Amino acid sequence: MEYVVDTKALTKQYGRxxxxxxxxxxxxxxxxxxxxxxxxxxxxxxxxxxxxxxTPTSGELALFGASGKEAAKHHSxxxxxxxxxxLYEGMxxxxxxxxxxxxxxxxxxxxxxxLLQTVGLHDTGKKKVKQFSLGMKQRLGIAxxxxxxxxxxxxxxxxxxxxxxxxxxxxxLLLKLKTEKNMTILISSHxxxxxxxxxxxxxxxxxxxxxxxxxxxxxxxxxxxxxxIKTPNTEMACPVIEQMGYRNYRVISSDTIHIYDTAIxxxxxxxxxxxxxxxxxxxxxxxxxxxxYFLHLTKD
Amino acid sequence: MxxxxxxxxxRMAKTKSLWSCMLSMVFxxxxxxxxxxxxxxxxxxxxxxxxxxxxxxxxxxxxxxGADAGEPESTFGITVQVPEKENGEMPAFLxxxxxxxxxxxxxxxxxxxxxxxxxxxxxxGFLKNIAGQTRHKSCIFLSKIVANMLYILVALxxxxxxxxxxxxxxxxxxGPIRFGTEYLSETFLLLLANFVLYLAFLGGISLITTxxxxxxxxxxxxxxxxxxxxxxxxxxxxxxxxVTIVKYLVTTNMHQLLIGAPQKNxxxxxxxxxxxxxxxxxxxxxxxxxxxxx
Numbered sequence: 001m002e003y004v005v006d007t008k009a010l011t012k013q014y015g016r017x018x019x020x021x022x023x024x025x026x027x028x029x030x031x032x033x034x035x036x037x038x039x040x041x042x043x044x045x046x047x048x049x050x051x052x053x054x055t056p057t058s059g060e061l062a063l064f065g066a067s068g069k070e071a072a073k074h075h076s077x078x079x080x081x082x083x084x085x086x087l088y089e090g091m092x093x094x095x096x097x098x099x100x101x102x103x104x105x106x107x108x109x110x111x112x113x114x115l116l117q118t119v120g121l122h123d124t125g126k127k128k129v130k131q132f133s134l135g136m137k138q139r140l141g142i143a144x145x146x147x148x149x150x151x152x153x154x155x156x157x158x159x160x161x162x163x164x165x166x167x168x169x170x171x172x173l174l175l176k177l178k179t180e181k182n183m184t185i186l187i188s189s190h191x192x193x194x195x196x197x198x199x200x201x202x203x204x205x206x207x208x209x210x211x212x213x214x215x216x217x218x219x220x221x222x223x224x225x226x227x228x229i230k231t232p233n234t235e236m237a238c239p240v241i242e243q244m245g246y247r248n249y250r251v252i253s254s255d256t257i258h259i260y261d262t263a264i265x266x267x268x269x270x271x272x273x274x275x276x277x278x279x280x281x282x283x284x285x286x287x288x289x290x291x292x293y294f295l296h297l298t299k300d
Numbered sequence: 301m302x303x304x305x306x307x308x309x310x311r312m313a314k315t316k317s318l319w320s321c322m323l324s325m326v327f328x329x330x331x332x333x334x335x336x337x338x339x340x341x342x343x344x345x346x347x348x349x350x351x352x353x354x355x356x357x358x359x360x361x362x363x364x365x366g367a368d369a370g371e372p373e374s375t376f377g378i379t380v381q382v383p384e385k386e387n388g389e390m391p392a393f394l395x396x397x398x399x400x401x402x403x404x405x406x407x408x409x410x411x412x413x414x415x416x417x418x419x420x421x422x423x424x425g426f427l428k429n430i431a432g433q434t435r436h437k438s439c440i441f442l443s444k445i446v447a448n449m450l451y452i453l454v455a456l457x458x459x460x461x462x463x464x465x466x467x468x469x470x471x472x473x474x475g476p477i478r479f480g481t482e483y484l485s486e487t488f489l490l491l492l493a494n495f496v497l498y499l500a501f502l503g504g505i506s507l508i509t510t511x512x513x514x515x516x517x518x519x520x521x522x523x524x525x526x527x528x529x530x531x532x533x534x535x536x537x538x539x540x541x542x543v544t545i546v547k548y549l550v551t552t553n554m555h556q557l558l559i560g561a562p563q564k565n566x567x568x569x570x571x572x573x574x575x576x577x578x579x580x581x582x583x584x585x586x587x588x589x590x591x592x593x594x
Contacts, residue, residue, distance in 0.1 A: 052432035053593040076433045086425030091314060096426075102307040103430045144429050 002065060004029050004152050004184045005050055010059035012045050019045040021208035022059065027152075027186055027201070032178055034199030035188040036294055042208040043188045044083060047154050050186070051080040064151070079150030081158055085141025089130035093121050093140050096129060097147060104148040119143045120169060134161030142170070146177075153177065155187045159194060167194060174198050196290045206298045223293050227259040227266070230281040231273070240276045244269060255281070304434070304443035312447055315420065321413035325406065325455065326462045332400060333466035340390075340474060390471070392480025393464050394487050395559045400463065401494045402557045404526050406455055407501055411522030414448060414502045419515045431593045441510070441588040445581055448502045452495055483559050490557045493566050496573035497557075501525070501550045503580030510584050525551065550576055 005027040012020040020042040027033045037043045048054035049061065052075035060067055063074040087096050097112045116122045119139040129137065138161055145153055155174075159167045175198060177183040189195045195202075202219055204212045214222065231237050232255050241249055241259060249259040266283060273280050312318060400406070421427045427440070434440055467477045480487075504525070509518035534546035546552050553569035 048592065051428075053428060055590075055592065073435070076435060078432055080428065080432055082428055084425055086428045088311075088314075088420070088424050088426060090316060095314060099307050099311060099426070100429050102310055103303055104433060105303040148433060150433075 002029050003027060003062065004064055005186070006062040006067075007050075008060040008062075010046070010049060010061055011057050012042075012049060012054065013057040018208050020049070020056075020205075023205070023208075023210045025203055025210055025213060027184060029184055030178065030182045031200040032174060032185045032187060032198050034195040034202045035186060035205065036192060036195065036202060036290075037188070037205035038298060041205045041298075043205055044156055045208075046205070047080065047082055047156050047186065047188070051075065051078055051082065051154055053080075053082070076148075077151040078154060079145035079148060079152070080154040080156075081138075081141040081145040082154065082156045085137050085144065087129045087137060087140060087144070090128060092126050092128060093124045093132075093136075093143075096140065097143060100144050100147045106148060115143045115146055118146065118173065135163060135166050138162060139166070139170075142173075149181075151184060153183055153185045155185065157189055158187060159189055159191060167191070171198055192290045192294060202290070204294060204297055211297055219290065219293065223290070225262070226286055227261075227264045227269075227283070228286045229257045229259070229269075229273070229283050230255055231257070231278055232281070233278045236276055236278045237273055240272050240278060241269075244272055301439045301443060304430075304439055305446045307430075308443050308447040309450065312417065312451065315417060317416045317420075318413045318451070321409045321416070322455065322458055325409040325459060328405060328409070329400070329459055329462045330466045330470075332405065333396075333463060333470045336396070336467070337470045337473075340471065390474050390477065392478040392483060393467060394480035394483040396467060396477075397460055397463055398483075398487060398490050398557065398559050400459070401456070401490070402555055404528070404551055404554055406459055407498060407551075407554070408523060408526040410452060410455055410498060410502060411505045411526055412519050413451060414505055415509050415515055415518035415522055417447065417451075418444065418506050418509045419513065419518060422510075422513055423515070427593055436589075438585045438589045441585045442581070444506070445499075445503075448499060448506070449495075452498045452502070456491065456495070486559060489563075489566055490559070490561070493557055493570045493573065494554065496570055496577060497550050497554045500573045500576035500580060501554075503577050503584065504550070507580050507584040507587070510588055548572055 003026050005025065007023055007025045009022040009024060010020060011018060011022055023042075023046060025046075035043050035047070045054065049056050050063075052072065061071055063071040064077065066074055088099070091099075093116055094112050097115060101107070101112060113122060116124070119142050121136060121139050121143065124132075124136070129140065132140070138158060142155065142158055145155065159170050162170060171194065174185055174187070178185060187195065187199065196216075196219075199216065201213070201215050203210055229237060229241075234251050234254060234257055237257060238249075238251065241257070244265075246259050246261045246264065248261045249257055251257050264285070266285070270280055270283055273283075431437055431440060464477075464479075471477055505518055505522045508521050509515070512518065528551050530549050531546055531552050534549060534552075537543050538546060547568075550573065553565075553572045556565045557569055
């Protein structure tokens with residue numbers, strides 16, 4: 001298996017605090033890797049180490065199959081948008097992009113325009129970045145990251161500040177980059193449902209530790225299915241549920257019960273509850289999504 | 301490296317604050333020329349004593365000696381030594397020019413511009429866009445030395461042109477101002493020494509700005525240093541601890557660089573500037589390479 005990023009016990013320590021603690025993460029070529037974690041979990045620090053902006057305290061980092069000092073040579077193949085987009089406010093979109101292109105030695109005619117077209121900023125003209133909305137700055141940040149046609153794109157919260165249409169456009173763009181250009185993408189986002197729509201593999205980091213790394217298929221399997229009963233009489237409902245042989249259940253709130261047993265006979269359960277004089281407001285099978293799974297894993 | 305230099309030059313051309321610093325310097329140059337005219341009015345007033353007469357009494361001659369360059373600089377602030385001829389003749393433009401360069405006034409504006417330019421990349425976060433993809437991070441810093449060099453050259457040129465025109469206009473009542481071609485070769489050496497000293501000074505300011513990441517600290521230190529604060533401390537250190545540092549300071553050496561200065565002083569200034577620049581830029585490059593980009 002060829003990994004674009006392969007880390008072994010990668011650690012970043014600031015004083016006594018370990019921002020990233022022995023993270024061993026694997027990103028396959030051509031996949032979109034969703035990086036999930038709370039604020040301060042260590043996502044940005046990890047991304048900075050991969051991008052070459054920060055030096056690991058210990059551990060191994062292999063990029064594009066090369067490790068040690070050889071790995072550093074491949075940092076030029078990584079485009080990044082980490083935290084806020086780094087832009088000169090007094091300059092326009094094209095000028096900012098031109099600066100990055102100059103630094104990378106790209107002089108191709110019309111290249112900057114094509115990048116702006118890709119992120120939908122081709123019509124900004126001479127408008128200064130300081131007059132841009134947050135979403136426009138974010139798009140320009142992505143365009144900057146795309147400059148130089150990187151093989152690995154690292155995007156830290158790229159849809160921050162974007163409206164739903166903008167989020168959808170960025171999602172389309174990422175999928176297009178993956179399918180058409182075989183670009184590998186490491187992306188973190190607070191909008192987990194959005195991440196779920198694009199990522200092939202997920203890494204969940206909590207307090208600097210990578211607690212789980214799983215594929216989308218594995219995640220779907222892990223996201224448990226349960227039956228949710230909405231009733232104002234939870235005390236009356238519990239004995240009925242037990243009488244029917246379902247032991248794996250939990251009273252979530254004063255009017256909600258979750259039964260985690262599989263093969264629930266919904267009709268029979270509904271009848272039994274009604275016979276016991278329990279008013280059932282709703283009875284349905286629900287599947288946990290990424291957010292529930294994430295919250296469950298990172299519960300302190 | 302060439303790509304980064306290219307990027308820096310493009311950014312310099314587009315950075316308005318740098319041009320604002322240059323414009324302020326131009327205004328200050330005109331103001332300085334106006335003050336010269338006031339000085340000459342006073343000197344030509346009845347009962348006025350010329351520098352020549354003063355020097356005759358004190359046994360020293362020429363513009364350089366008139367600057368009391370032999371004594372360590374201990375005053376805080378910037379003083380432009382107005383050149384005076386022993387025979388009361390109007391000095392040439394190059395004498396005025398070199399006198400202003402030695403005062404450190406250009407350094408004041410250069411240091412402000414340098415801090416704004418150096419910290420701009422860090423503060424805007426633009427550094428994150430290029431630092432990872434640049435093979436050697438040191439190149440990002442080293443490419444700015446070229447930017448500093450160009451900035452100094454442009455400043456020296458703009459100051460010279462402005463001063464030449466301003467002197468012609470403001471002092472036209474005292475007759476035409478000669479260019480001073482006889483000082484041309486001497487001026488080249490003085491300019492080279494000044495250039496190296498300025499580069500060293502900006503290297504020191506760049507180092508402070510890179511470490512503190514603060515525009516306010518960088519500008520404050522730059523202004524204080526250009527005004528001679530290190531020399532003031534140096535004099536106290538010399539008197540209290542008997543440690544001689546004043547003569548190795550960039551500003552002290554710069555104040556010596558007047559027309560007529562002994563060549564050994566100019567060469568010493570050139571050496572001090574070269575060593576200081578090498579040390580400052582080396583330290584800043586090492587620090588920049590090892591620190592994380594935040």
